[in-house]
Structure formats: structure tokens, C-alpha cells
Amino acid sequence: MALCHEPSHEIGVVSLDCPDRTFPSVARTHPPALRLEATVRDLFGLQAEGTPEPRPWLDHGRWGVSHPLGATPGPAQTRAYAFLPVEGESLHEIPVGPVHAGIIEPGHFRFTANGETVVRLEERLGYVHKGIEGLMAGAEIGHAARLAGRVSGDSTVAYALAFARAVEAALQIEAPPRAAWLRALMAELERLANHFGDIGAICNDAAFALMHIHCGVLRERVLRAADLCFGHRLMRDVVMPGGVGRDLASEGIAALRALIVEIRRRFPALVELYDNTASLQDRTVATGVLKPDLARQYACGGYVGRASAQAFDARRACAYSPYDQLRFDVPVLDAGDVNARVWIRIREVEQSLSLVQQILDRLPAGNIAGELAAATGTTREGAALVEGFRGDILVWLRLGGDGRIERCHLRDPSWFQWPLLEAAVEGNIVADFPLCNKSFNCSYSGHDL
Amino acid sequence: MRKIIFESLVHGPLTEPSPGADPAALAEVGAAFARVARRRFGRSLAIREVDAGSCNGCELEIHALNNAFYDIERFGLRFVASPRHADVLLVTGPVTKNMREALERTYNATPDPKWVVAVGDCAVDGGLFAGGYACVGGVSSVVPVDLHIRGCPPRPIDLIRGLLALVEPGEAH
Numbered sequence: 015m016a017l018c019h020e021p022s023h024e025i026g027v028v029s030l031d032c033p034d035r036t037f038p039s040v041a042r043t044h045p046p047a048l049r050l051e052a053t054v055r056d057l058f059g060l061q062a063e064g065t066p067e068p069r070p071w072l073d074h075g076r077w078g079v080s081h082p083l084g085a086t087p088g089p090a091q092t093r094a095y096a097f098l099p100v101e102g103e104s105l106h107e108i109p110v111g112p113v114h115a116g117i118i119e120p121g122h123f124r125f126t127a128n129g130e131t132v133v134r135l136e137e138r139l140g141y142v143h144k145g146i147e148g149l150m151a152g153a154e155i156g157h158a159a160r161l162a163g164r165v166s167g168d169s170t171v172a173y174a175l176a177f178a179r180a181v182e183a184a185l186q187i188e189a190p191p192r193a194a195w196l197r198a199l200m201a202e203l204e205r206l207a208n209h210f211g212d213i214g215a216i217c218n219d220a221a222f223a224l225m226h227i228h229c230g231v232l233r234e235r236v237l238r239a240a241d242l243c244f245g246h247r248l249m250r251d252v253v254m255p256g257g258v259g260r261d262l263a264s265e266g267i268a269a270l271r272a273l274i275v276e277i278r279r280r281f282p283a284l285v286e287l288y289d290n291t292a293s294l295q296d297r298t299v300a301t302g303v304l305k306p307d308l309a310r311q312y313a314c315g316g317y318v319g320r321a322s323a324q325a326f327d328a329r330r331a332c333a334y335s336p337y338d339q340l341r342f343d344v345p346v347l348d349a350g351d352v353n354a355r356v357w358i359r360i361r362e363v364e365q366s367l368s369l370v371q372q373i374l375d376r377l378p379a380g381n382i383a384g385e386l387a388a389a390t391g392t393t394r395e396g397a398a399l400v401e402g403f404r405g406d407i408l409v410w411l412r413l414g415g416d417g418r419i420e421r422c423h424l425r426d427p428s429w430f431q432w433p434l435l436e437a438a439v440e441g442n443i444v445a446d447f448p449l450c451n452k453s454f455n456c457s458y459s460g461h462d463l
Numbered sequence: 464m465r466k467i468i469f470e471s472l473v474h475g476p477l478t479e480p481s482p483g484a485d486p487a488a489l490a491e492v493g494a495a496f497a498r499v500a501r502r503r504f505g506r507s508l509a510i511r512e513v514d515a516g517s518c519n520g521c522e523l524e525i526h527a528l529n530n531a532f533y534d535i536e537r538f539g540l541r542f543v544a545s546p547r548h549a550d551v552l553l554v555t556g557p558v559t560k561n562m563r564e565a566l567e568r569t570y571n572a573t574p575d576p577k578w579v580v581a582v583g584d585c586a587v588d589g590g591l592f593a594g595g596y597a598c599v600g601g602v603s604s605v606v607p608v609d610l611h612i613r614g615c616p617p618r619p620i621d622l623i624r625g626l627l628a629l630v631e632p633g634e635a636h
Contacts, residue, residue, distance in 0.1 A: 072561075074560075074561045076560040076561055076563070076564075077560055077596050077597055078560070078596070079596055082596040082597070112562065112565045113513055113514075113546075113565050113569050115544035115545070116544070117512045117514075117522050117525050117526055117542060118514070118522065119514050119517075119519055119522065120514050120515075120562060120565065140561055141516075141559065141561045141562050141565070142514070142516045142517070142556070142559055142561070142562065143559055143561055143597050144516055144557060144559055144592045144595065144597050144598055145592070145595035145596050145597030145598065146592075148595055148596060148597070149591070149592065149594075149595050157591075160591060161591055164518045164520070164591060164592075164615075165518065166518060166519060167517070167518040167519035167520025167521070167522070167523060167616065168519055168520075168523060170518075170520065211523075211526075224464065224467065224468070227530070227531055228467065230527075230529070230530035230531065231477060231530065231531050231532070233527075233530070234527060234530050234531075234532050237527070241618075247524070247618060248520060248523070248616070250520070250615065283466065283467055284467075287464055287467060291464070457519065458519070459517070459518045459519050
């Protein structure tokens with residue numbers, strides 16, 4: 015279990031041997047651990063003693079095996095999944111998914127509504143569980159890095175970066191300075207592309223297509239520049255343990271400078287359009303409010319947390335290179351509604367543009383990858399926390415003496431955002447759910463692993 | 464808002480010329496498909512996208528097909544919200560065991576005649592996720608597949624080149 019001491023941002027990892035296959039439940043006193051504990055039970059067969067959640071989470075009874083990562087996997091157990099009981103006269107249930115109407119990931123939402131008002135949303139996830147941690151075990155570092163880059167497609171750079179930094183921490187090495195700066199460049203381009211996509215998509219869910227189209231154009235321009243610079247539109251498999259796999263050529267630098275100019279020319283008019291369209295504001299302001307206390311209890315990161323008064327940003331708190339040498343603000347708002355989550359993204363776009371410019375101006379020369387001698391003959395552990403566009407991504411891993419992965423855990427920021435979506439939706443009308451959901455934009459794949 | 468709309472009118476569309484159909488995709492779907500599809504649907508196909516376990520990378524690029532640069536609707540291809548309205552299922556992912564039934568039910572809910580396009584390297588054979596306890600591995604092991612579009616994820620232009628094989632048989636323009 016990884017813990018972060020809030021004032022100092024010091025991070026510790028606590029390990030506990032479980033010889034009798036049990037451990038004391040954390041969720042009993044700290045609800046954010048609930049789904050994680052259920053996942054530990056599903057995957058490893060370790061029981062959280064005293065947990066208030068008896069139901070399985072990722073295990074839908076379809077793997078043909080139970081506790082697939084445990085010491086002794088057992089036969090599959092098929093149990094009916096009981097949604098929380100709802101009682102009351104004028105209530106009705108709306109089941110949605112796992113296949114949704116849009117081009118999005120699968121998951122099941124069970125709404126209980128009183129007329130138009132949602133009185134409870136219960137999420138049922140795990141549909142895209144691919145067994146990534148099982149595939150990681152025993153994998154060579156290069157292969158594991160490619161798997162890490164496919165945990166959540168929209169955060170491929172951030173995941174590859176978190177994995178690489180965890181490996182480097184275990185081996186006590188550092189990527190060359192130029193590689194660290196190029197990694198940050200890619201991470202900021204990824205943030206820009208996703209934020210443009212989200213800002214447009216949120217407005218689209220309020221039937222305001224104009225913003226969607228223009229934000230889509232900006233997103234496409236970022237992806238094309240990324241393709242030109244790094245050979246892949248999503249910059250997949252470029253960040254690797256030890257450095258990066260591809261250097262930035264001068265034509266790439268020129269393309270990125272042109273990109274910044276283009277975005278700075280186009281984006282302010284879109285921000286003004288968002289801010290001055292009353293019919294759009296009517297949908298986003300005071301919709302899907304996440305209270306700051308709840309965000310704090312869940313240590314909720316990313317734009318969801320920062321729109322609800324949580325200032326945590328791993329780039330600032332952990333100050334990994336090169337962010338310790340760059341100037342940027344971490345925007346924070348306290349309204350906690352859809353509108354605030356849009357505005358955090360808008361402000362972060364502005365910050366990312368500045369960061370890209372600073373990186374281009376000061377990009378150090380030198381190697382882009384160092385020597386990676388993973389087979390050290392000893393077992394080593396490493397962890398890293400990096401800021402993806404959605405929030406802080408934690409990777410912890412243990413390397414065997416032969417340099418292969420023994421165990422690797424990749425924790426998506428969505429673990430502490432999905433439960434809060436249930437809370438934020440309560441009391442809103444059903445028709446506002448897409449808007450709330452898109453403003454959270456939690457990852458299904460990153461959560462389901 | 465008026466300024467943005469006016470500027471768009473003055474500057475003209477960003478939409479790029481058609482890349483034409485991919486010859487390999489044309490070969491895979493075959494002439495028989497072309498005859499049936501054109502007779503039944505003319506040049507219009509309704510597509511239902513199904514994420515059967517992808518990392519979401521393929522979905523991002525499928526989304527891009529609707530942006531101003533690719534504007535896939537000009538080819539008569541449009542995305543619909545229900546399999547009941549669909550002629551084509553666009554399926555991504557290594558098909559997780561937890562999604563297998565949902566994919567089968569979506570396929571069964573799609574009226575005949577229907578075609579399945581498997582998108583992305585995972586959808587071909589499970590990709591990097593093949594061999595684990597949690598994935599079936601490859602869309603064709605669950606429902607019959609008529610066309611594969613490879614890539615991790617495929618670029619939007621590759622998606623268009625593949626999908627055009629469904630509506631523009633033998634023509635490249």
C-alpha cells in the first residue's frame with residue numbers, strides 16, 4: 015500500500031506478509047480503499063478482514079479461474095451480482111451498458127431515478143479487464159513497458175513514463191537530461207490533445223456542436239504535430255526505461271512552434287464562446303457538484319480534484335525532472351461543478367502551452383537514452399508517481415535478479431474518481447449524466463486493468 | 464460565435480481529399496460483399512462501434528473520423544447509437560472474457576445482412592494481451608469477421624481506407 019504524507023508529499027510503501035491469506039481492511043475506516051480491496055481479493059484471493067464490501071469487483075465469474083494471480087488459483091465461481099437494494103414508491107431503475115450508445119468504453123451504470131432525478135447511481139466496472147498485471151509478471155522490461163503503454167490509450171505517454179521512472183528508481187539510474195525534457199514535452203502534448211478533446215466533448219454533450227468541431231480541429235493538429243515529431247499520433251512506445259526511443263529533429267521543433275502559434279490564435283475565441291453562451295452555461299454551471307470534502311477524502315487528483323479545491327499535482331508535489339526547472343501554475347477552483355472542470359482544463363491548456371514553449375526554448379543537448387542493465391542479480395523495488403492528463407498515475411514494481419518483472423501494479427487516477435462520480439450525479443437529472451460523466455472522463459481500461 | 468462561423472465560411476473546409484480504398488481491404492471483403500452491400504445499401508452504411516476490451520486508443524482514432532479533417536459522413540458512413548440501426552459492427556480490443564457475452568448479444572441484436580470489421584492489432588489476435596486468463600483473443604474467435612484494419616491504433620486515414628472498401632468497391636479516388 016502506497017501512502018503520501020500530505021504536508022511533505024513524502025511517499026512511502028507499506029508491505030505486509032499475509033500467511034493466512036487475510037489482511038486487515040483499510041476500507042472499513044477509509045472507503046476509498048473499498049474497490050481496491052475487492053480487487054485484491056478477486057485477483058489474489060487475499061481477504062480483507064472486516065471489509066464492508068462482500069461482492070466481487072473485477073471478477074465477473076467468466077475467467078474460468080478464480081484468484082488468477084494468487085498462489086493457488088481455484089475454479090471459477092459464478093455468483094450473481096446484487097446491486098444495492100432500493101426501496102420507495104415512485105422509483106424506477108435504468109440499466110445502461112456495458113455497450114454504450116457512443117464510441118466509448120464499456121461499463122454498466124445502474125440508475126435509480128425518481129421521475130427525472132437520479133437518486134442513486136451505482137457503477138459496475140471490470141468489463142475491459144485484460145489481466146495486465148498477470149501479463150506483466152515474468153515479462154522482460156521492454157515488453158512490460160509496451161504493456162504499460164496500453165493500460166489506458168489516452169494516457170499512453172503518462173503510463174510509459176510512470177513505468178519507466180519506476181524501473182529507473184528500482185535500478186537507481188536516471189534518464190539523460192534531454193530524455194527527461196522530451197518526456198515532459200510528450201506528456202504536455204498528450205495533456206493538450208486530451209483536454210481539447212474533453213472540452214469539445216463536454217460541450218457536445220450539451221448539444222453545442224460548434225465547440226466540439228473547433229476543439230476537434232485543435233486536437234487533430236496536436237496529434238499531427240506529435241506524429242511528425244515522434245512517429246506516432248499518440249506517441250506510443252516512445253518513452254522507455256532508460257530514456258526515449260526517438261529524438262526530436264529540428265523540423266519537429268518548427269512544427270511545434272507553429273502549433274503553439276496556431277492554438278494561441280484560435281483557442282481564446284473558443285474560450286470566449288464557451289464563457290458567453292448562456293444556453294451552454296445553463297447546462298454546466300451547478301451541474302454534477304463534487305464537494306471539496308469528498309474530493310479530499312478520496313485524495314482525488316487531476317481536473318476532478320482541482321475543480322473541487324484539491325491542489326495536488328504530481329509535477330509540483332514530486333517535482334520530477336524537468337518540472338523542477340520549469341515555471342507553471344496549478345489552477346485550482348472550488349465550485350466542483352461541470353463548469354469548474356471545464357475551466358480547469360482551459361487553464362491547464364494555457365499552462366501546457368507555456369510548458370511546451372519553455373521546453374523547446376531550453377531543451378538540453380545530449381543522449382536520449384542511457385545504458386539499462388536490468389539483470390542486477392538482486393531483487394529490487396521501485397515506484398513512481400507522474401501526472402497524466404487525468405491525474406496522478408502510480409506505478410510500483412519489483413524486479414527479479416534476472417531483470418524481469420516479478421510484480422507490477424499500475425494504479426490509475428480513476429480509482430479515486432469513479433466513486434465520486436456516483437456522488438456528484440446524485441440529485442441531477444438523468445439527461446445531465448452524460449455531461450457529468452464526460453466532465454470526469456474516468457478511464458475504464460485504466461481502472462479495469 | 465458569429466465571428467467564428469464567418470471565419471469558417473471564408474476559409475473553406477479543412478476536409479482533405481479521399482485517400483481511396485485500401486486494395487488489401489478490397490481483396491479481403493471480396494467482390495461478393497461489394498455486390499450485396501451496394502444492392503442493399505447503395506453507398507450508405509450505418510456503423511455501430513463496440514469496444515470489446517480495447518485500451519481506448521482505437522476509440523480515440525475512430526472518434527477522429529468525425530473531425531473536420533476526415534469527415535467520414537461524406538462517404539456515406541455514419542455512426543449509430545444502437546446495433547438495431549447498424550449494418551456494420553466496428554469491433555476493437557482483444558475481446559475480454561468479461562465482454563464476450565455483450566459482444567455476442569450486440570452481434571445478435573444487429574439485423575441481417577451485417578458485417579463485422581475488427582479494428583486494431585488486438586482485435587486481430589489479441590495482440591499484446593493474448594494468452595492471458597482474461598482475454599478470448601481476436602474478434603473472429605467470437606463473431607465472424609469480414610475485414611481487419613490493423614494498427615496500434617490504426618491512423619484515421621487507415622481506418623478510412625479500410626472502411627471505403629465497404630462502400631467504394633474497386634474505385635480509388
